[in-house]
Amino acid sequence: MDLSELERDNTGRCRLNSPVPAVCRKEPCVLGIDEAGRGPVLGPMVYAICYCPLTRLADLEALKVADSKTLSESERFRLFAKMEEDGDFVGWALDVLSPNLISTSMLGRVKYNLNSLSHDTATGLVRYALDQGVKVAQVFVDTVGPPETYQKWLQQRFPGIEVTVKAKADALFPVVSAASICAKVARDQAVKNWQFVEKLRDLDADYGSGYPNDPKTKAWLRKHVDPVFGFPQFVRFSWRTAQSILETEAEDVTWEDSQTGDQEGLGRIKSYFSESPRTRPHLPHRYFQERGLESATTL
Amino acid sequence: MESSDEDAVEERRVQLRPVTLHLLPCDVPVNRPAPVGRFFTPAIRQSPDGLEVSFRGRSLRGEEMVVPPGLVGYVMVTEEKGEDRFIQATSSFSSFTLWGLETIPGPDAKVRGALNWPSLAAAIHAKVPED
Known part of the structure; x- marks a missing residue:
């Protein structure tokens, strides 16, 4: 797999895709979605789609694709090579989400959690296939978490397509297994050849x-x-x-949006009754406060 | 800044090493050297909307800030030797990178306002021409 674009810049996201087989623009297709590298604390997460005409699903099955987790690295590599050979009816595309993108999304001012990031990436890939003219008729998705809400969400976005979201879909549907192989091959290669920015x-x-x-x-x-x-x-x-x-x-x-513990500036209630006058610091004019300027007469 | 009213002070011009500086939108409450050149500088990216980097997993957007004409920036270091304190300039700068959390600091940035003060100070302290 040619990941040179990712190796040039791995701070954001990176899209990789096979050429679209001509037959996939003519005949109704089945499309599988799966991900690799969701759990690890290191490296990117990869989302992949794989698609082929419904009439050629048996040929895809004949490749003996299986859930990528049950395959060894060399078997995955071999199966991916076979899918490339069958590029006249099998197409794929994937998104590599860099660990930096995952960190900055999840730690943003407005938290963008991993589920939303995953769902949006999956949707983006299906949209990409449609934009490329792939006649997507059915979509199968592997999921972690409750499949019902995710299925409803996807179905709303793609009303003309029959969407099936299922746990362990990567073991049940060959087109999802194929997607899981693409994702895992990309993730393994990305991790192995990671170009450290630092x-x-x-x-x-x-x-x-x-x-x-x-x-x-x-x-x-x-x-x-x-x-x-x-x-x-x-x-x-x-x-x-x-x-x-x-x-x-x-x-x-500490960031400007960090949660602070106790509220400063509020004295204890007893302080209002004590005899000693409350010492008020002499504050500079608002002009200086707003600009973070302090007088430097004492250093 | 130079003092002109104290003749006793010997004036010397020294050439200080120019330095690249980054002003981050967060506080790290320690004073220690940090491997900026190994961790931070190589990660800076130029995007269509300015500079981009991340620090501790948070996204930063940055822009170059130029020290107003006629002024020079100095990095000052305080050293305490017994009772005495010595303050000395270790390097100079004419610009620095100002970083904002997720957005470019922009025209409302506090530091930008602060840099306007010298010209305003000069204006309000200037002699009023007599008619």
Whole structure:
């Protein structure tokens, strides 16, 4: 898979796609959606779609595609190569969401959670297929979380298409298995060849599976934490594992929208009855306060 | 700034090393060196709507701020030696990057207002011409 565009800039999102098979613009198609790398604290999350004409579904099944989790890395690689060979009737497209995009979305002023990000990415990929002229008739989606609400949401967006959202769809529908293979191949390759934006010293390439409960991943996080900057952008700062390491091993950072504990400026109620006059600090004119200017007569 | 009324002070012009500075929209309540050149600078991207980077997983948008003409910025460092305190300039700057949380600081930025003060101060302290 050619991920050179991602390797050039992995701070945002990156779309990759196969050419659209001509037959998919003529015949009604079935389209599968799946994701890879949702749970890990390291690396990108990849969303993929795979589609083929309904009449050729048996040919896709004949490739013996299966849920990517049940396949070894080399088997996934081999199956992806086969799908590429069958490019006259199988098409795919994927979105690589960089860990930086995931962090900045989830930690935004207006929180954009992983579910919304996932749903919007999936919708974007279906829309892309439609824009390319693919005659999408049926969509199958794998899901984590309750499938009913997600199905309703997707169905509303694509009224002319029959949408099926199901847990473990990647094991049930070959077109979803094929999408899961595309996503997993891209995620594995992206993680393996990750181009660190930062200039890190004695970078350790052994980061384990990237899952928060992997001791290797945890050890890697502890090794590469910087007291001021936290982690390299390869890390999802919004993950609890990352946050708790930062709490103990890095400096505190307060933002203008940080939650503050107690309200300052309110004295204890007893202070109103005490005899000593309340000392009021002499404040500069509002002009200076608004500009953050302080007099420098005393240094 | 230069003092002109104290003749006793010996005036010397020293060339200070120019430095690149970033003003972030957050507080890190410590004073310590940070690997800016390894973590921050290489991550800055130029986008159609200005500069982009992230810090601690939060998105920042930035713009260049130029020190008003006629003025120079200095980075001052305080050092305490026993009873005495020494304040010295370690580097100089004529511009810096101002970062806002998720949005460009824009014309209403506090620092931009602060940089207007010297010209206003000069105007209000200027001699009023007698008619």
